Amino acid sequence: MKKQALKTNLFKHYKHKAPLSPSFSKISLPKISSHHQSLKKQLTLSSQTLIDITLFFLTEINNGLHQKKSSLKMLKTHIKPSSQKKSGITLAIDWGGSNLRILKVNLDPKIINPEEIDISKKIQKKISPIEKKHPLLIFDHIAQHIRKLISQENNQTDISLGLTFSFHLNAKNASHGQIITLSKEFCETEIKGKDPHVLLQNALKKIHLSNIKIKALLNDTTGTLITKAYFNQNCDVSMILGSGTNICLLIDKMIYVTESGDFAIQQIIPRTEFDKTLDQNSENPGQQIAEKMISGAYLGELFRLIILKTLTNLPSSHLIHKKNSFHTPYLSEIEKDTSLGLKKTKQILTTLQIESTLATRIKAKKIIQLISNRSAKIAAACLAGSLKKIDPTLSQNHVVAIDGSIFEKYYKYSERMISSLNNIFKNNNKKINLVLTKNGSLLGAAIAALNQTD
Numbered sequence: 001m002k003k004q005a006l007k008t009n010l011f012k013h014y015k016h017k018a019p020l021s022p023s024f025s026k027i028s029l030p031k032i033s034s035h036h037q038s039l040k041k042q043l044t045l046s047s048q049t050l051i052d053i054t055l056f057f058l059t060e061i062n063n064g065l066h067q068k069k070s071s072l073k074m075l076k077t078h079i080k081p082s083s084q085k086k087s088g089i090t091l092a093i094d095w096g097g098s099n100l101r102i103l104k105v106n107l108d109p110k111i112i113n114p115e116e117i118d119i120s121k122k123i124q125k126k127i128s129p130i131e132k133k134h135p136l137l138i139f140d141h142i143a144q145h146i147r148k149l150i151s152q153e154n155n156q157t158d159i160s161l162g163l164t165f166s167f168h169l170n171a172k173n174a175s176h177g178q179i180i181t182l183s184k185e186f187c188e189t190e191i192k193g194k195d196p197h198v199l200l201q202n203a204l205k206k207i208h209l210s211n212i213k214i215k216a217l218l219n220d221t222t223g224t225l226i227t228k229a230y231f232n233q234n235c236d237v238s239m240i241l242g243s244g245t246n247i248c249l250l251i252d253k254m255i256y257v258t259e260s261g262d263f264a265i266q267q268i269i270p271r272t273e274f275d276k277t278l279d280q281n282s283e284n285p286g287q288q289i290a291e292k293m294i295s296g297a298y299l300g301e302l303f304r305l306i307i308l309k310t311l312t313n314l315p316s317s318h319l320i321h322k323k324n325s326f327h328t329p330y331l332s333e334i335e336k337d338t339s340l341g342l343k344k345t346k347q348i349l350t351t352l353q354i355e356s357t358l359a360t361r362i363k364a365k366k367i368i369q370l371i372s373n374r375s376a377k378i379a380a381a382c383l384a385g386s387l388k389k390i391d392p393t394l395s396q397n398h399v400v401a402i403d404g405s406i407f408e409k410y411y412k413y414s415e416r417m418i419s420s421l422n423n424i425f426k427n428n429n430k431k432i433n434l435v436l437t438k439n440g441s442l443l444g445a446a447i448a449a450l451n452q453t454d
């Protein structure tokens, strides 16, 4: 069967956007330079700060594990990594931050890396604003997509399914759990406290798909760790750096999901006025503070808020007033831009109805570098805290499986993380291998489902 590449990330949807027509009223970026110095001071993290974050993350892991007050939940999972190869066909669902993916996977015990996994059928949909507001709808949509995917098949035969549900979840067993809270700008009112297994099962029942058996319910970090560990037993930590962020780690053969996006980073680094505004305007004020400094759902918005502050006398209809009108992939494109006169940057700013001179474009680029450097440094320090928990002296090799479009696509993001880890571990980090595990969160759902099928 033909193997298909899975494409998904925040970046995909913005790549080829044409600039707006020249008829709009453009505004220019005037005072950006006067803000730059103070922003630089606030957004730059010293080597000592990275160490402070690392040690506080480690303390919070320990507090969370010992049921003491902690910003890290250390959620126990009931799914174990296994390198034991099984064969079979399963369905895998990944409900992430910006996309919904549904796959039919054929696992073959002979394959030796995730890219070889046979994906016989797939459906991929961008999650709509209405679905974000009413996430209950998503369960019905998943059921309908499954029906399309398996329409040719006999609906008497049982098909196992793994569901990756990328939010805070209290797991009860391998396939049931209770939603603690939603994030990434999803509204939680309708589904908080419910069991995603039951919600999906009911949606499947409604359309007579009772032969689909939900065997595994897991977080995307767990899925990523499961995928990498299936092929490489040195994998004991995984991280997501996409619309949201999170880390899970293996302690005494048990996977713990830290929910690192909720880490109380503000106790180490003060938030800027822009961080605070972003938080107040978000769906979950006061929560996921680290995620709001690190991840793809927020970096573009942070830049928009900074730019907005530099502009005065703006018509209220101007695009820059619109929440989330500046998408994170643009930041990466601007950082990458080395064209004469920063032409690409000019074009991107034009899509935001902003006129710029070369000097202001250079400043805009510098601000973006500050935002993304801070993100990569915090991400690396949280990872370092996790590694210190499982191996304080770094005596073993560690494969860290990472999935998500920020790590995969953001300009020089992985290099910046590696350099921060060098800083934290004083160049003694040769034993840490950050490995992009593309689609790990999704394939992990298939592997986990199959492991629960006996």
Ligand code: BGC
Binding pocket: 096, 097, 165, 166, 167, 168, 183, 184, 219, 220, 221, 240, 242, 243, 244, 245, 246, 259, 261, 288, 291
């Ligand atoms: C969620 C995590 C998830 C992460 C990455 C966060 O917003 O709380 O559960 O793992 O995003 O998708």
